[in-house]
Amino acid sequence: MLNTYTPSAVVKLQELAIQKSRLKIPLIFGFDTIHGHRTIFPIPLGLSATWDVGLIERTAQTAAREAAADGLSWTFSPMVDIARDPRWGRVAEGAGEDPYLGGEVARAMVKGYQQGDLRNPNAILACVKHFAMYGAAEAGRDYNTTDMSRQRMYNEYLPPYKAAVEAGAGSVMTSFNEIDGMPATGNKWLLDDLLRGQWGFSGFVVTDYTAISEMTQHGVGDKTKVAELAINAGSDMDMVSAYYHDELPALVRSGKVKEATIDASCRRILEAKYKLGLFSDPYRGLRARSETELAGQMMTPAALALSKEAAIKSMVLLKNDGEVLPLSASKSIAFIGPLVQNQRDLVGSWSAAGDWRKAVSLWNALEEKFGKDKFLYALGCNLVDDEPLRTTLNLPVDSRTPQELISEAVQAAQRADVVVAVLGESQGMSGEAASRTDIGLLGNQAELLKALKKTGKPVVLVLMNGRPLALQWENDNLDAILETWFAGTQAGHAIADVLFGDANPSGKLTVTFPRNIGQIPIFYNHKNTGRPFQARQKFTSKYLDAPNEPLYPFGFGLGYSAFKYSEVALSSPEMAMDGAIEASVTVSNTGKFAGEEVVQLYIRDLVGSVTRPVKELKGFKKIMLKPGESKEVKFTVTPNMLAFYNADLQFAAEPGGFHVFIGESSATNNKAAFTLK
Structure with missing residues (x-):
């Protein structure tokens, strides 16, 4: 059962399954608890930037406890896809570009969710996704074709999935892309030969949302054929498309699908329910706990403290010329930008049952820390000016002209000693179905920065975003740049502490930041060519109009220490x-x-x-x-x-x-x- 996550609803539906169904098999309740449940932590890309696997495990454990108290027993996480193309929006959901680090993060999250014993009422079943190579989508366009050699798969893309399986992940989700000419959901080599045969995976495989029905668009068969391909390849559970429901009985009668194949898939799913203790207590303790007790598991002081700790440790200081950071509260500071007072976008994409209205904005945190009317503020610009995109993303808009907004911001900057511009993306500009061909600051954000630069005041850029951005001009012209990602429920408090020196940023990038879009894909662990770059040599591997090196390499991050x-x-x-x-x-x-x-x-x-x-x-x-x-x-x-x-x-x-x-x-x-x- 998907997307049901209140205890009362879970109990009612489970009662129907146990009391009214013929076989009385308990339901399993699944939900996208990705980077927190009620308490939201930084997006996974931000969490990976902490390089703290113990911390990451604790965030997953906290998310599991909250999710279990809401009646959930299964999460569609972790996403462990290697991503080397920042045009792809789902780079926000993983641990970046490196297979070793990705594997360490995958293990930590599986351990945090499952806690070594799925019968623990605070544990939930992990689901490793998207199997496999989904992050290598051509042109960074979501759901697109993936095509690579087996050697590259094994050495560079498969290790995080394997690490999650070795950590005991109970389920695996197939990806939307094709591999060797066959969609992953119907790919027998991938699911049977590799996952179960070579790796010994004994859990169950679930498809991604409507993935079986989408195989018809790939052109590998009609409704009946793709159901046959998927079940025979090893996809145990059909998410949403209902093709198994409609087609498997006839396929078994025709002999195209063996009854033993159906039995094996059923057995794997039933085993997962057994390991979760659902056959001994289908309610996993919910009926024995009061609503007050269950509600008390949500957003506890310890969870909020962990959210703030994770947010602080996820932040990456990209530039700090002249030690403009940390800021001094004794100075006059202007905070400018459409994300200064923003709450909605702080939680990022896939924020589960989290309520963005409970997120702490930077402005609210500043007022709490220093009192009202301490700092100057101006909106500066709308986050996006393109009307169709703004409508798609459902973004608020200030009806003033760009010139009026920038003029107001410049006036505030002129009255200040230091300017802090808070810019980036909305949460809907990264994540699923959020590929971008331009990964710079959109709308009038760049024009705003140029106007602020002309004031002659030191300018600090605070970024909120879910992907690497192209920041060549910003790096060349601004005094400091702090990457905060989408930092979660306690984002405002964490950013304020870092800006004013109550916390020292220690995050390091887990994905390369390019100088411009033309360098993509760019990643640190590339192969050499037969003609590696040499200065003043024409016929070597290089660009005519840009250096080979990225703007910020993998593993990079400054701090207030040296x-x-x-x-x-x-x-x-x-x-x-x-x-x-x-x-x-x-x-x-x-x-x-x-x-x-x-x-x-x-x-x-x-x-x-x-x-x-x-x-x-x-x-x-x-x-x-x-x-x-x-x-x-x-x-x-x-x-x-x-x-x-x-x-x-x-x-x-x-x-x-x-x-x-x-x-x-x-x-x-x-x-x-x-x-x-």
Whole structure:
């Protein structure tokens, strides 16, 4: 049962199933609890920017507790699709571009939802999606074709799904895209050979919303044929299209679908219900708890504190020239932009049962922190000026002309010592069916920034958005840029604390920010060419009109602290196939603020039987350092960390030379060399 999430409704429907149906099989109640349930946490892309898997697990655990108190037993999360194209709106829903980090986040979320025991009344069944390679949609256009080699699948796109399966995820959702000419929902190689055969997945597979009926649009058959393809491929549950209901009886009678196939699918779904304890207590404790007790599970002080903590740790400081941040409340500050007082968009897309009216806007947080009338405010512009797009997104509009709005903002800026512009996207501009061909600031936002820049006042840009944006002009001309994503219920409090130095930003990007749309797709762990870029050499791999390098690389993020890394030290220059070596650095806080740093380990395989990426993330550790404090950070490097899927799709490490990098981002060149014997 989908989208029913109040205890009274769940109890009534479950009573009907138990008391009135022939077999008395209990219902399972599913809902999109993606980044929180009633308490909303940062969007998944923001959560991944914390690089704190323990924190991410706690957010999933809190979401599960709230969802279970609303009668839910199944969530359609986590989304673990690797995304390297910011035109694709659903980049907001995942952990970015890296398979290793994506796998760590996937494990954490599955553990948080399921809590090691699905009979726990506060646990819910996880559903890993979208299987598979959905994030590689051509041109970044949602639902589009995906086409890649098996080697790229195994090495770059499949690891997060596999990690979630290994963590015990109870269900998997198929993706909308085709793979090797067959939609994922009807792809036997994907669901039967790979997922169940190679990975040993024993849970059930559910299709995405109407995915079976959509197979007819892909052109692989009529209603009867696509139902046959889907069930024989291993799709156990048909979400919404009702093609199984309509077609399977005749398909079984005709012999095109074996009765044993139907039995196997039913058994997998029934096993999930059994593991959830639904056969012993179909209500999972709801009838034994009062409405007051259940309501008391929602938006508790602990949950709100966790939401604020996650929001703070998700924020990425992209620029801070002249240490304009943190701000001083003793100065006159103008807060300008359509998102300053906004609540609705703070919760982001897929905000479940969350009520945006309970989200704390930045303006409300400032008033709570400093009192009313402390700061200047101007709207500055509408978020979007294109009327059809504004109507589609259902955005509010100020009827004044763009010139009038900008003029008012300039007047406020001229009265201030510092300007804070709060701009970006509405929540509907990222997420499902929200692909964009222009990933810059839309409408008159750019014109507003240019006008504010001309005042000569320092300008801080606070971004609220669900994808990487193209910010070349902003980076070149503004004094500071703080990426806050859509930070959830406690967004305003978190942003205010970061802006005024009560919290030190420690987030790091998990997806590359391009300089412009022409660089897309762009990601750090790319392959080299036979003609890698060389300055002043014409026939090398480059653009005529832009650098190869991104604006902000994967793993990048500043803070109010300053960290210095020693050279990489290795315990040995050689590693045996059954051995390991230790790689270490000393990290020092040379700044004035205590702060956290994400120390990142990358490895490069110098020569392989197939081409290898220029760098791959293989580990990370988050450390806290006081001003003047130093700490040695050690990583154990094993042959398994050097292994990859070769031309025969065998996973193995190959002897030869390697570089190990340890630094503050994927752009680091702080490295040492070793040989695997």
